[in-house]
Amino acid sequence: xxxxxxxxxxxxxxxxxxxxxxxxxxxxxxxxxxxxxxxxxxxxxxxxxxxxxxxxxxxxxxxxxxxxxxxxxxxxxxxxxxxxxxxxxxxxxxxxxxxxxxxxxxxxxxxxxxxxxxxxxxxxxxxxxxxxxxxxxxxxxxxxxxxxxxxxxxxxxxxxxxxxxxxxxxxxxxxxxxxxxxxxxxxxxxxxxxxxxxxxxxxxxxxxxxxxxxxxxxxxxx
Numbered sequence: 001x002x003x004x005x006x007x008x009x010x011x012x013x014x015x016x017x018x019x020x021x022x023x024x025x026x027x028x029x030x031x032x033x034x035x036x037x038x039x040x041x042x043x044x045x046x047x048x049x050x051x052x053x054x055x056x057x058x059x060x061x062x063x064x065x066x067x068x069x070x071x072x073x074x075x076x077x078x079x080x081x082x083x084x085x086x087x088x089x090x091x092x093x094x095x096x097x098x099x100x101x102x103x104x105x106x107x108x109x110x111x112x113x114x115x116x117x118x119x120x121x122x123x124x125x126x127x128x129x130x131x132x133x134x135x136x137x138x139x140x141x142x143x144x145x146x147x148x149x150x151x152x153x154x155x156x157x158x159x160x161x162x163x164x165x166x167x168x169x170x171x172x173x174x175x176x177x178x179x180x181x182x183x184x185x186x187x188x189x190x191x192x193x194x195x196x197x198x199x200x201x202x203x204x205x206x207x208x209x210x211x212x213x214x215x216x217x218x219x220x221x222x
Contacts, residue, residue, distance in 0.1 A: 062122030117144020
């Protein structure tokens with residue numbers, strides 16, 4: 001409430017009218033894109049939707065809190081035991097009395113930030129993560145993946161334009177990674193060198209990496 005009150009005061013001074021939603025992407029759509037005031041408000045909203053709520057964590061546990069975080073920021077999750085269903089609707093999540101474990105995190109076009117990846121702590125069954133078109137993920141944002149390094153096997157990083165060569169280096173510390181896909185990373189200057197370094201650290205990992213695009217279709221064996 002204190003944060004929303006602060007944002008309201010900012011919007012009143014800047015004569016910006018907005019509507020609040022559980023979905024930060026929806027909140028963003030209600031803000032004028034060209035004003036410094038609207039950018040400041042969106043910054044506060046993005047941070048608010050990425051911070052770990054300690055009280056909520058204690059109540060519902062790490063897996064549910066992580067799922068809520070991803071979904072509220074525009075992404076989706078798949079659960080252990082239900083790998084074909086992508087949960088993207090906050091209100092459709094199972095009751096709090098029904099525990100679940102996250103298997104896949106699909107953060108495509110999600111408004112996630114580095115501080116949000118602290119939600120990965122305690123989620124010990126996540127084996128696949130997709131960071132695609134994550135415009136707010138900072139250059140050092142991938143460091144949060146170390147929280148799930150024991151379980152993470154598949155990783156995609158694409159269209160995350162804040163991430164440069166140095167931001168990808170931490171991937172080499174994900175010792176159990178089996179598949180890595182990187183593409184559409186315009187601000188990575190030397191993708192070949194980055195990929196070679198990661199391959200040296202993870203010799204068993206299947207790596208496909210390019211600054212532009214990559215074909216995800218299986219090779220024709222005929």
